[in-house]
Amino acid sequence: MVQKLKEQYRPQFHFSPEEKWMNDPNGMVYFNGEYHLFYQYNPFDTIWGPMHWGHAVSKDLIHWEQLPIALLPDEHGTIFSGSAVVDWHNSSCFFEDDQPGLVAIYTSNDTYPDSERIRQRQCLAYSKDNGRTWVKYEKNPVLSDYTKTDFRDPKVFWHDATKKWIMILATGQSVTIYTSPNLKEWEFASEFGSNAGSHAGFWECPDLFPLAVENEENKIKWVMLVSIGDTGTSKEGSRTQYFIGDFDGKTFVNDHEDETVLWLDYGMDNYAGVSWSDIPAKDGRRMYIGWMSNWRYANQVPTKEWRGAMTLPRELSLISNEKGIRLLQKPVSEINLIRRETSVQQNLLVESDNPVCFDMNNQLVEINIELEKINGTKFDLIIQHSEFDRTEIRYNVLQETLVIDRANSGVHQFSASFPVLQEAPLTLKNNKINMQIFLDISSIEIFANDGEAAITSLLYPSEGRKQLILLSHIGNMKVNTLELTELCTIWD
Numbered sequence: 001m002v003q004k005l006k007e008q009y010r011p012q013f014h015f016s017p018e019e020k021w022m023n024d025p026n027g028m029v030y031f032n033g034e035y036h037l038f039y040q041y042n043p044f045d046t047i048w049g050p051m052h053w054g055h056a057v058s059k060d061l062i063h064w065e066q067l068p069i070a071l072l073p074d075e076h077g078t079i080f081s082g083s084a085v086v087d088w089h090n091s092s093c094f095f096e097d098d099q100p101g102l103v104a105i106y107t108s109n110d111t112y113p114d115s116e117r118i119r120q121r122q123c124l125a126y127s128k129d130n131g132r133t134w135v136k137y138e139k140n141p142v143l144s145d146y147t148k149t150d151f152r153d154p155k156v157f158w159h160d161a162t163k164k165w166i167m168i169l170a171t172g173q174s175v176t177i178y179t180s181p182n183l184k185e186w187e188f189a190s191e192f193g194s195n196a197g198s199h200a201g202f203w204e205c206p207d208l209f210p211l212a213v214e215n216e217e218n219k220i221k222w223v224m225l226v227s228i229g230d231t232g233t234s235k236e237g238s239r240t241q242y243f244i245g246d247f248d249g250k251t252f253v254n255d256h257e258d259e260t261v262l263w264l265d266y267g268m269d270n271y272a273g274v275s276w277s278d279i280p281a282k283d284g285r286r287m288y289i290g291w292m293s294n295w296r297y298a299n300q301v302p303t304k305e306w307r308g309a310m311t312l313p314r315e316l317s318l319i320s321n322e323k324g325i326r327l328l329q330k331p332v333s334e335i336n337l338i339r340r341e342t343s344v345q346q347n348l349l350v351e352s353d354n355p356v357c358f359d360m361n362n363q364l365v366e367i368n369i370e371l372e373k374i375n376g377t378k379f380d381l382i383i384q385h386s387e388f389d390r391t392e393i394r395y396n397v398l399q400e401t402l403v404i405d406r407a408n409s410g411v412h413q414f415s416a417s418f419p420v421l422q423e424a425p426l427t428l429k430n431n432k433i434n435m436q437i438f439l440d441i442s443s444i445e446i447f448a449n450d451g452e453a454a455i456t457s458l459l460y461p462s463e464g465r466k467q468l469i470l471l472s473h474i475g476n477m478k479v480n481t482l483e484l485t486e487l488c489t490i491w492d
């Protein structure tokens with residue numbers, strides 16, 4: 001199926017459903033040459049509603065083919081977030097002749113028969129045909145806890161050292177870990193988090209995986225991602241934190257005994273991200289995708305035919321720096337597939353308070369810039385989308401902060417929270433800074449200092465002639481390199 005999706009604000013190199021509402025990525029798994037992306041989907045409306053699992057597949061993480069809905073509500077309720085794994089050795093006995101197959105583990109959401117109280121229970125479905133059709137397990141649900149109301153979003157993986165399946169589940173303001181030999185019977189292992197990290201909202205969509213620390217030999221750490229919901233009180237709305245620590249198959253031990261909160265992304269529009277399961281060992285990457293929106297205004301953003309898009313797929317890595325071990329992220333290398341013409345500028349001086357402009361001949365652009373000898377107090381990188389609409393990226397040298405201001409970037413009146421400043425801490429390295437920026441029709445993603453800080457943000461500008469403006473305040477700076485690359489649509 002060739003999709004041509006060209007409506008106003010339609011992302012051209014990010015996944016969005018052809019029509020109707022989408023939120024969290026679900027069931028991300030790689031199997032038989034395909035990356036699967038399931039997602040929270042309401043096929044009836046462009047606002048959140050009865051959840052199904054929508055489905056798309058890709059052979060390269062960039063071009064997506066939307067497939068029919070994979071999981072529909074049933075007698076146990078609507079289908080909330082969850083994960084999928086390859087059951088390589090048929091531990092579940094769902095498959096014949098010890099053939100591998102896909103098993104989805106998701107939350108069924110309904111209410112108790114005799115009250116309005118929400119009931120969330122974990123269920124299974126399996127597929128013998130590469131995720132095209134699914135059979136629900138006849139003994140669903142496989143995991144319930146009637147003492148807990150928020151009991152959802154299972155992320156499951158195989159833990160080779162203990163030869164067990166592990167499930168990490170969001171349980172109110174904590175996560176709970178369970179183990180199983182066969183995906184059907186689950187045993188409590190531990191609970192983590194009631195005294196750690198941010199509790200600005202209820203915890204959702206956890207993930208847990210090991211990663212090597214790149215600049216320390218033979219050091220493996222475990223990363224836990226936890227999204228925190230919007231309670232309407234914070235400036236930022238919903239967002240995702242992470243923890244670094246160790247995991248022995250039962251218990252996660254957090255490295256940060258102090259109050260440190262580590263944010264995955266400093267922009268408002270990267271939520272509920274989880275990583276792909278079963279990436280082949282010879283590839284070895286840990287890749288994730290997030291929902292590019294925020295519960296604060298997700299139901300109000302000004303798209304018509306559909307609502308919701310995913311971030312670019314990103315590769316995660318760990319690095320040890322002066323602050324400790326930190327997560328870095330960068331877009332997957334497959335992004336190369338949509339790169340077209342590049343124009344390169346080198347060794348340019350941006351004089352104090354004297355703006356320099358560059359034309360960008362395309363609506364879809366990647367900007368790679370390296371700045372050095374930053375002698376001023378601040379500098380701005382302004383994306384002029386059209387005559388009136390501009391997004392400003394500002395770096396403050398004294399405060400060491402990178403800020404994105406979308407107050408004048410286009411339509412924002414749908415939410416008072418949309419124009420608030422989004423700020424990331426970022427230190428200069430040898431008086432240098434680099435940024436990789438992706439501009440789609442209705443989003444911007446910034447990866448600063450090789451992925452140390454990411455800012456993901458929706459934008460709704462009118463289209464026009466795009467320009468990039470560089471401005472240095474009270475002092476010069478040098479542009480080492482500036483590359484402007486035209487990107488092409490994934491929908492042709």
Ligand code: FRU
Pocket residue numbers: 023024040051080081107152153204205272
């Ligand atoms: C996160 C979330 C999940 C839940 C799903 C419902 O955005 O609230 O916790 O499973 O969305 O659509």
